[in-house]
Amino acid sequence: MSILDIRVLGDPILREDTTPVEAITDELRTLAADMFETMYVAKGIGLAAPQVGRTERIAVIDVDEEPLVIINPEIVHAEGKAKAEEGCLSIPDIYGDVERYSKIRIRALDLEGQPFEMDADDLLARCFQHEIDHLHGKLFIDYLSVLRKRSALAKWSKEKDKYPRFIRQLSSDPSDDHEHPDEEL
Numbered sequence: 001m002s003i004l005d006i007r008v009l010g011d012p013i014l015r016e017d018t019t020p021v022e023a024i025t026d027e028l029r030t031l032a033a034d035m036f037e038t039m040y041v042a043k044g045i046g047l048a049a050p051q052v053g054r055t056e057r058i059a060v061i062d063v064d065e066e067p068l069v070i071i072n073p074e075i076v077h078a079e080g081k082a083k084a085e086e087g088c089l090s091i092p093d094i095y096g097d098v099e100r101y102s103k104i105r106i107r108a109l110d111l112e113g114q115p116f117e118m119d120a121d122d123l124l125a126r127c128f129q130h131e132i133d134h135l136h137g138k139l140f141i142d143y144l145s146v147l148r149k150r151s152a153l154a155k156w157s158k159e160k161d162k163y164p165r166f167i168r169q170l171s172s173d174p175s176d177d178h179e180h181p182d183e184e185l
């Protein structure tokens with residue numbers, strides 16, 4: 001397995017739609033395994049393919065030590081609203097309150113190519129929505145009010161110089177930790 005570079009805000013791939021997966025190949029299985037490893041090293045709870053520079057419609061999630069791969073995911077039912085702070089592995093050190101559905105049902109394929117449906121609430125529901133957004137070129141900052149988005153982008157304009165060519169290289173050194181204790185997706 002390998003640790004992949006994470007693309008940060010400014011890389012155009014984060015704004016592109018992904019391509020639905022048509023066949024489960026060894027290459028896709030390797031990508032999923034690498035995405036899990038990358039997500040764990042980055043201490044995230046979700047990671048979508050565009051964040052590692054890929055265009056396949058796949059994301060990995062691990063909330064509460066339950067690793068999940070979602071391929072071609074769709075939200076088939078949604079209810080309730082909940083607001084909570086979110087961060088993103090592709091926009092390090094920027095956080096904002098985002099309103100999401102509090103309860104959803106998703107439909108997706110697993111790594112065997114089998115369709116499944118799953119109900120989620122709370123953090124898992126939020127994580128699914130955040131990752132599915134990534135698969136369609138949408139980022140959490142798009143939900144912020146004009147003022148909050150402006151201040152987030154002003155902060156980011158100072159942060160982004162740490163990531164030449166919009167690439168965030170992770171190190172497996174545990175001392176390379178993040179300043180914010182919240183989970184990132």
Ligand SMILES: [Zn+2]
Binds near residue numbers: 087185
């Ligand atoms: Zn994200």
